[in-house]
Amino acid sequence: KAGVTQTPRYLIKTRGQQVTLSCSPISGHRSVSWYQQTPGQGLQFLFEYFSETQRNKGNFPGRFSGRQFSNSRSEMNVSTLELGDSALYLCASKITGTGGDTQYFGPGTRLTVL
Amino acid sequence: AQSVTQLDSQVPVFEEAPVELRCNYSSSVSVYLFWYVQYPNQGLQLLLKYLSGSTLVKGINGFEAEFNKSQTSFHLRKPSVHISDTAEYFCAVSDQPGGGADGLTFGKGTHLIIQP
Numbered sequence: 001k002a003g004v005t006q007t008p009r010y011l012i013k014t015r016g017q018q019v020t021l022s023c024s025p026i027s028g029h030r031s032v033s034w035y036q037q038t039p040g041q042g043l044q045f046l047f048e049y050f051s052e053t054q055r056n057k058g059n060f061p062g063r064f065s066g067r068q069f070s071n072s073r074s075e076m077n078v079s080t081l082e083l084g085d086s087a088l089y090l091c092a093s094k095i096t097g098t099g100g101d102t103q104y105f106g107p108g109t110r111l112t113v114l
Numbered sequence: 115a116q117s118v119t120q121l122d123s124q125v126p127v128f129e130e131a132p133v134e135l136r137c138n139y140s141s142s143v144s145v146y147l148f149w150y151v152q153y154p155n156q157g158l159q160l161l162l163k164y165l166s167g168s169t170l171v172k173g174i175n176g177f178e179a180e181f182n183k184s185q186t187s188f189h190l191r192k193p194s195v196h197i198s199d200t201a202e203y204f205c206a207v208s209d210q211p212g213g214g215a216d217g218l219t220f221g222k223g224t225h226l227i228i229q230p
Contacts, residue, residue, distance in 0.1 A: 042220055042222045105157035105158040
């Protein structure tokens with residue numbers, strides 16, 4: 001079974017632009033979570049989507065948003081990019097929204113903001 | 115609120131020697147604990163998890179961890195490391211088995227360096 005895939009793997013943008021990252025979960029997984037990883041702040045939870053609805057949200061500004069499609073694929077959007085948004089963005093999927101399921105992570109998208 | 119402290123940012127170990135990576139947590143509710151490994155330019159891979167039951171948890175690649183509630187610790191151990199174990203290791207906690215309202219809360223990570 002294919003793992004979690006994320007596209008693109010690398011991205012370079014300039015300040016003020018917006019960006020969209022994509023995540024395809026493992027087949028059959030309905031929950032998708034996003035995390036931001038930076039050297040200074042480490043791994044931080046952005047949000048979780050389940051059945052096309054945002055279930056949980058971390059402490060990030062409104063510039064960070066996401067959505068989930070009926071096939072469970074998810075996109076994350078960051079508007080008005082800032083230098084501090086440079087990070088590795090990781091997506092994780094699990095089978096259902098209930099407890100007891102392991103989160104499986106994708107390889108990440110490395111975003112560089114110039 | 116939950117938090118995780120990984121006491122060592124970097125641990126150098128000789129090949130075939132034992133290793134322990136330390137993790138302490140704080141949580142006011144039920145706690146579920148995880149160790150993930152991240153190889154260079156890759157995502158996170160689950161090594162093992164503690165949800166309930168036996169406090170000694172065995173994972174992949176010969177790793178194990180022991181949940182100690184009184185010391186609020188979940189240290190990761192391997193009796194004999196290999197050069198391929200060089201990676202970043204993350205301890206994580208959640209108030210639900212699969213990640214709660216705040217997702218998984220991660221520690222800052224420990225870089226395990228295996229020296230030949």
